[in-house]
Amino acid sequence: MSSNREIENLIELMAKLPGLGPRSARRAVLHLIRKRALLLTPLADMMQTVAATARECLNCGNVGTSDICDICDSEKRATGELCVVEDVADLWAMERSGMFKGRYHVLGGTLSALDAVGPQELRIPRLIDRVASEHITEVILALNATVEGQTTAHYIADQLEGQVLLTSLAQGVPIGGELDYLDDGTISAALRARKAL
């Protein structure tokens, strides 16, 4: 296509990114070559850095560059509140809302009989440990308002019932909606109006 092996390889790799097809990958690579000093080299360097340092937080499942992430490590975060999310993109969406001052627990997906994802495949045993050992007073189940998300929330609520205050995001999350698609104001409103299960 581009008549050059290295550039063709770069296009093929870029086309594997979510949101980029072959055509937008070609456009992106031409843009990168034109902006070599300003964009291509810094991007390559930062990818090397992240490839060398990124890891999952051993405590909560967030991604960062140390064994315990900055949020788990921060003394400024409220220790009693734990917000349970499906994946790291949802954690980032919660952080952008700026409303939540506690800590997180990233499940890494939702329960699914079809895909053979049980509690052991998610970080559910670790969540139950944390609730018992970290003096958690409230668990906010901030799962997507999908069938899978709500099934998973109910399962977790059953496991933790009587041990802790269980709440869920309420007002503002549309039916079928996914957190990462919502604007920050909607997330803030849903968090303020959270209700006990």
Next chain:
Amino acid sequence: MSSNREIENLIELMAKLPGLGPRSARRAVLHLIRKRALLLTPLADMMQTVAATARECLNCGNVGTSDICDICDSEKRATGELCVVEDVADLWAMERSGMFKGRYHVLGGTLSALDAVGPQELRIPRLIDRVASEHITEVILALNATVEGQTTAHYIADQLEGQVLLTSLAQGVPIGGELDYLDDGTISAALRARKAL
């Protein structure tokens, strides 16, 4: 947002790519971190390689990894036919059609009084040199079917009139259409049905 400086920097750089906004950049970075060995590291390596080696062909303006690109350098390409395109993405689109066996000349844009782009800002003087020195028998003006593209085509046709057979892509290119958006079959048809100016 991500609570981590390196990951945040990577998201910001990715968001500068055409076709990726902040949200899709975040999704892409999470995908990259999950596919570290399969995608992130190879992508970083290939970006380093391309950043170190990519250059414009001194002859035609195509991008490659040597001073003279593979197409200009190939003895298999018909030397008498020269296809003039606006940018490298259009050259790649022509190559994907697989119909053209000659060589290319990449203008690097179109004439624009508004943006102060004259013939000297494009590779038009070099085109006129090539027609005189490379035994070119036919110049195919494969410029976009936009006002700017057609203005540029007419300017070049005026410069080269009487020296060489001048043709343009015809059948199949929709009014206002840009080459890089067309399917390969449409480009093939337009090339087969090219007409003398």
